[in-house]
Amino acid sequence: MTISPEVTSETASEARGTTAPDLPSATLGGDSKRSIEQITLLLFITVPFLALVAAVPLAWGWGVSWLDLGLLTAMYYIGCHGITIGFHRYFTHGSFKAKRPLRIALAIMGSLAVEGPLVRWVADHRKHHKFSDAEGDPHSPWRFGETVPALMKGLWWAHIGWMFDEEQTPQHKYAPDLIKDPAIRRISRQFVLWTVVSLAIPPVVGGLVTLSWWGAFTAFFWGSLVRVALLHHVTWSINSICHAVGKRPFKSRDRSGNVWWLAVLSCGESWHNLHHADPTSARHGVLRGQVDSSARLIRWFEQLGWASDVRWPAASRIEARRQSAPADAA
Template identity: 50%
Template sequence: MSLHAEPEIRPVPPRPAYDGTSPFPRTAPLLRTPGARWQLAATAVIVAFPFLAVVLAGWVLWGNVLGPVDVVLAVVFYVLTGLGITVGFHRLLTHRSFTAAPALRLLLGVAGSMSFQGDVIGWVATHRRHHAFTDRPGDPHSPFRYGTGVRGQFRGLVHAHVGWLFAGDSSPADRYAPDLLADRSTRALARAFPALCVISLALPFAIGWAIGGTLHDALTALLWAGLVRVALLQHVTWSVNSLCHMIGERPFRTRRHDRATNLWPLALLSFGESWHNLHHAEPTCARHGVDRGQLDPTAAAIRLFERLGWATDVHWPDPRRLDGRRQ
């Protein structure tokens, strides 16, 4: 089976040789304009706002019981928005692991945008840049940014998990996602990101009120299926950036300096994204968990879409290629 072509990325000026252990060269912040400062402020709100869920959760649990409606809504919204990221933003739009029918592509984009992880074009551009410069200068969120010493790795872990969001190191969409910029529907979806975030919280609130009939029911649904769900999904996604480059197994060869690992405890919560070592060895593969017992709900969803005729040209793993990649 032939591989899908990865999206073309414009070449960048040559960088000094990297030895794999030194801190990355310092670069001047790229975001200096008033508009960029608003962007950083919006990022702060997106990241900090769900943390309120922790405080609110303590208040709700104090003398109260978490209701079954809250649990069901939280799981449903977590699955829908999580698969929007993993199936839609990641395996479809970033790596072109399959071709989706227009309606499915739009629905996945909407679901992913409701996860509070940034607009679709910015998300894809950042992730493609990560693959172009994995764990070496140019990677926007490598945990080895500050070197491989104990102190440097601790700083790098914080940077890879959440600090990179505030570094002002943008990934230009015209370089890393020109295909999405050229698509009118994707540009419209990116512009709709703020509205979709509001909808992502308004829907649990409205459904909780409709089912329970009280403001308390609406607020608990907003808390668990809105804020807590958003916070959990964000940190699971960011853990793939951070933990899945520092902890775990590396059964497959990757490019030089690429330290992506498989981290099984995150497999279910990340919908299979934490089989990160295989993903970096075969980025366009539609399945990341390729060995026995490796749960990959994202691949299962893609398989379902394929059987329904909504996904075609799926790049499933080739055992011979995988055997050639094993260490």
């Protein structure tokens, strides 16, 4: 299967601006590719990645403190669950209903992951599900074909290249519900602000705890730069790796697979085959032994009364989606 890079009638109509122009934009740059959000995202993809590359030799030279590791871990999982529970399962797929304070908290937590404005993230992901691994999918690794060279090119595209393509998913078409919410629209437009907050928290905490500029610097390096880079590449691996390899015990119309070794770092998102078989399910890791911390937190939110109408997968629903014989990736 080769996904043509040419503009389809679907994307052509989007380019002509046929989608709800009366709605306000939820990003400072609207649907423009060279927007301030994209430039910021490019900067904070490149710089943290360079920090991640430098992490091993630097750690060998002067080590890393328990405070640095604590800040890295805490900020990582705040942002990761903000993406997985908030941006993905709640805002994109409506896997549960959330009371207003939780809704706002999830929007901010996801923004701290530095993965782009909320509304743009949701619009891209909804379009991905509409055209998953077919023509029109913003980030399928099968875009260029099935040969090894084509797949290598496609994996790079799915992992990071697609974010800087000229084609932009129209937010008015794919996320009008979020744009109509003034608070969510405001948080989405404040992407640059939440990026600064996300990067500032570790050095402020590190500097105050150690009472030193060096403590602030190492906290910034590990808790801000390395943390953001690690979370970026784990999240993007769901787009690339989980659509190229993995177990496929459930029926889906695409090539989504379960990749177990990403489960803990991705907060349960790498049980990707079930997700594409049943996108609105609040739990992705539905089989025995499949760790899904996002589903556990949603359960706690439900027990606390913060979340309701949670779409938990019933046993009959899971069985109905099973392959007749569990299939592995090619």
